[in-house]
Amino acid sequence: MDKAMRYCGIYDFELLPYALGDALTWNVQTALRCLEAGRRVVDAYICIDPNHPSSIYQRGLVTSENCALFFNELFGAFGTHPLLGNIHLYASREEMLVRLREVSNDDPVNTEVLEDYERVLGQRDNADALNSYFIKYIYSHARLNRYHDEHGRIPLLVASRGCGPDIDGLMAGPFAGKRVVVIHPRLRRLDNGLAGDHTYSRDSDFLEWFEFVRLAEANHPEVQFVVMGRLQEKPLELLRRPNVTSLRALGLGLGHELTLMLRSDLFIGTSSGFAAMANFCEIPYFVTHMNPESCNAYAIPNGAERLPFAAPHQFLVYERESRVLLETLLERGLALPARNIAPAVQRKDVVDVRSFERDRAAMLAPHASTSRFFIDDTYADQETAFLLWPRVQSGFDAAVQGDEANARAVAQRVAHNFPRLPEKFSELAGLSEGIVPPPRQLAKDRLKRRLVHLMDGNILPHSLRGTAIHAIGRRLKDAVLGYRRR
Known part of the structure; x- marks a missing residue:
């Protein structure tokens, strides 16, 4: 493809976080900038330099010894990019800069991207400069909202590359005949490997969620709940419920989870990483635990019930999570037409x-x-x-x-x-x-x-x-x- 049709997106983990919601939002933000520049694909330049392993938001958690592992766990998110071209992974920032200078030569669009990146690299000790860069390229939805106002749409996330066939088999097999409801009760305090104790206030009430799931087994036997995210954050009692499963327990990964969301009937979960996937696709959703900080990122008034670019049946919920609230949201979601129409598969109980x-x-x-x-x-x-x-x-x-x-x-x-x-x-x-x-x-x-x-x-x-x-x-x-x- 002609160089003039490629937009360079830069994700340097010393400047931007190892965070699912941020990576997914970056996908959409760079796709939008690509379209605004009149280009067709985004070439992702990703830097995981052990000499510069993490941003000001995650120093002490992500180090030179474990930064590659954190990236590996996040990689499937980049596969959902709406306009993904090539992915370039660099363990050396200097080598990435050499390549970026080559591809941006005589290219004013990518020269501007590179200059912005090099400018903030020179201000890495300036927290305000780092925050401004993060807000510009990820955090704020203001640009997305303006684009939607002008064009009536935004780029939407897609199935993570290569994960679709496995999800096809899952939907035609064990999930056939089921209403697949993706849930994400945030329980970060259970996962001591990811720290983030300053975010524990965003956690869900486990008892409310557990009781909701337990009662749904009898009231809605057609529902298959799928919990998202690291198993380390999932209570074993929840995973043992017969109407609950985790793709991680089946040996599948983040890319499969994000791809499944595109095929599911409903998402109910807190305002966190997986909610970003819901925000940028057409799955009916109720994003719970909304707060002023989330509204600030979304560039919407506090209390707004929908994002400006939300599809029908996509809502934001501010009320405190409770069993009754979750049951109400489930009933509203199940009233919509089923998205997976594959007939149920009868399993054999005997060994043949x-x-x-x-x-x-x-x-x-x-x-x-x-x-x-x-x-x-x-x-x-x-x-x-x-x-x-x-x-x-x-x-x-x-x-x-x-x-x-x-x-x-x-x-x-x-x-x-x-x-x-x-x-x-x-x-x-x-x-x-x-x-x-x-x-x-x-x-x-x-x-x-x-x-x-x-x-x-x-x-x-x-x-x-x-x-x-x-x-x-x-x-x-x-x-x-x-x-x-x-």
Whole structure:
């Protein structure tokens, strides 16, 4: 793309915070400046220099030893940028400056961005200058509000790059037929790894939220609550509720959470990082715990019920959080049309080891990285049986060969380690009682194992891995196992 179509956005973590809401707002602010300049994409220049690891807002928390970790946890947020071009990561500010000077040469738009950046670098001991830079490029919504007044819209955040397929699978699988309600009760004081005790006043009342979620289980069984953010901030009692899940507990990350918000029916949460995602997308929301400081950042009067660019069914709430208030907000949100219309998927309660791999593959959305979205006992039993199936089959082979002692030993060892399994795993129960499947079934299972091994790519030369020949092998394997990938 022509250089004249690129806008340089600079996020230097010595000047700007490691904070979700700020990163998301920066995405929208730089997208807006890009559009105002008549350009098409924003190239993000991100500096995590260990010699200059953190801003005045986070010194003492973010250091040269842990700044990379803080960035890694935040990276998915930058993937939601509305006009993202390239992302350039620098561990050296000097190297980033060299590159920025090259790309801004003979480019008045990016020269202005660079000069502004270099100007504040020369005033890093001046708190007022640092605050002014932060307010200009992130904190204040004044520019966003003016742009909306003139154009009737602002750039909106998008699915974090690469995370969409996994969320497709989640919505078509365990969340199918559910009203997905994203919640974010802020409980920072539970997470002693992020400090921020000066922000504890923004925390939620845990009892009000817990009671609200507990009662919703009976009153709204169709609702699946998804809590956002670090597991360290999530009370275990809340995570143990059957109508609550966390994408982090499923091995997914921040980018997946932000992407899920775009597909959910409702967001209810405090005025904090995830509320910024709600602000800049079309999900119906109720942002709670609003306060004068938030209104100042949003450049709206204290008590205003909506942001100037808010979509329908997006509201700000100042009333103190209570169970009754949260129930009222939920009822209002559920009165809106459902956004996920996929029919519910009936899960198996029994262990069917022969169909496990087929069923699992059927849930894998195109281009997705996982379909492992369950962490309950039912799924644990199914995957445990799947992993133990070769050992159980070896017990059958021993029984056929007349080695009953070995067959019983296999069954007893498995049952001893997994006492819940014999009740659900009929083949294991049969092996324990000396019952062996018919010879035809044993032969069929044995043949299938051999075919799968041959067509799994295990015997292919490395030069053929990932080629069309390997793909043909995968398709043959699918046919043998009897499933189709979505």
